[in-house]
Amino acid sequence: MRIRHIRGMFGLPALLLVSILLTTGCSGVIGPKYAAGFSAVPADCAAALKPAEPAIKAFAGEVYSSATEFEDDDRSVSPYSQYLGCAQNFGTSVLREPLAPHRKPMWRNVEVSYFVSMYPIMAGETTRSLMEREEIDTRSPRPTPVAGIGDDAVTWVKARSPRELTRVTVEFKIGNLSVQVETSGKDWSGVAEAATVFDSAELRADLQSGAESIAKALARQVPSALPTTVLTMPSRTKTTTTTTTTTAIRPVVWDPCLISERSITAAGLEERPDIWASGSDRSRCGWDGAWYRVVAHSTEAPFESSVYENYVNPKPVTIGSRHAVQTHSRSSDLFCVLSFELPVEANIPHAGGRTLEFEASLTESHSRAELCDELVRVVTVLQGDLPPTT
Incomplete structure (x- = not known):
């Protein structure tokens, strides 16, 4: 009788209404429940790459240098998202004595970008598969899934022009955090007449294993280091976006x-x-x-x-x-x-x-x-x- 009375009053299935009231604590406020998400990207490039330092060192191998400075590509902060891009480049363009009679690293470069969406996450919502998105570059091979990195991860090799660096990218997601790890590089050939190698099966294997190991290290450690909050819908009032890009002044050539x-x-x-x-x-x-x-x-x-x-x-x-x-x-x-x-x-x-x-x-x-x-x-x-x- 009571359930029929409620249905008659509100025109809703009684069991559904009871469920809503129980979910909202009978407060009378009916709305979605949001889950916790990340509220900021790392503070700087040192913090962004430090969790993967051992993996970066292993990837760079003999060209690794602890003195290599971080390259701050840019930082962007708005009520809707936050972004940070960082890079480190290891190696030299100058042949050194003695010449190695085999392939060895010439350049090993790492670029890492963090993107945090500030839009709320619905309770129980699962991460949308990265395989469902549009391909980043139609010239590149289709991304392939990578297991064991974050909630979801894919990898791909970027299409390249004849003199471009070979690049391998791994992207993974954890909730509202997206991270891209891109590795690139060149090799010395071991043959003086053909000093540099821009692309080879061995180089691609080095770049892919490096990108995946760096991504795994970040996925394991970064979530515990980033602040979290229960996100709410960003205000639609006029807001200001702050973007910082590091641009060095180009010096004149030496005379x-x-x-x-x-x-x-x-x-x-x-x-x-x-x-x-x-x-x-x-x-x-x-x-x-x-x-x-x-x-x-x-x-x-x-x-x-x-x-x-x-x-x-x-x-x-x-x-x-x-x-x-x-x-x-x-x-x-x-x-x-x-x-x-x-x-x-x-x-x-x-x-x-x-x-x-x-x-x-x-x-x-x-x-x-x-x-x-x-x-x-x-x-x-x-x-x-x-x-x-x-």
Whole structure:
């Protein structure tokens, strides 16, 4: 009788109404129940990557350096979401002695991004499968599931152009937190005539295992480190979004004409004023020797494309405490080049720092071997005046 009376009063199935009243504690307020979710991304890149530090170290291997700085890509905070992107790059573009006769890491790069949605999570709601979303890049292979990482995880290899880095991405979700881990890199080939390897089955295997191990480490430790709250619907009133992007001021190129006259004289050279040129992206200075000419080029161009793509037969050379690469011209025996990598951002990312080259050319009849030996001697005298090199 009582149930029929309630149904008659409210026009609802009585059992359903009783259920609602019990759920709301009979307060008369009927609304959804929200679950707890994450309320913030990590405070900074040190906090973001620290849980995966052992995995990152294992991935980078012999090119790992604890002195490598974090690259803060950007941070974005709004009432609807929070985002943090960080990166670390390990390695060098300069061949080192002794040359390894086998494949070894040249660059190992890690990028990690955190995204927290501030929209509420319904109680009992499950994470939507990442496999159901639209593919990030239709040129790339379809993502594949990865077990044992967060609530849900997928991985894929990014499609690449001929000179791009090979990249492997793992994305996982835990509630309202999404994390992407991207690994990329290059290898030394172990063959001097073909110094760098942009893509290979072995490299892809290294990148995938690295991305998955880093993602697993983050999924295990990050949730306990992030603050949580029961999220409520963000206010629809006008709000302000704060976005922070780290942008370094690009320095001008180093001018080789800054080499002191005393060093030039000690090296047995005479300045050639007609060779001097200077600009924001390149600078040039030249000198005459007894039977050869030396021209120094300082450019914004990255070391890898300047050296390994323009010249042949790269050979590591030690100049004092500096590392350089000696190369030859593709079409002439009259030239020898010594190149240094500067620890300054080049005009193309992920291809090494800026380039400082010393190019020697014959003016009399001597062999290229003699020319290269003389260039090493000259630069050894001048190297105390050079800027820092990698």
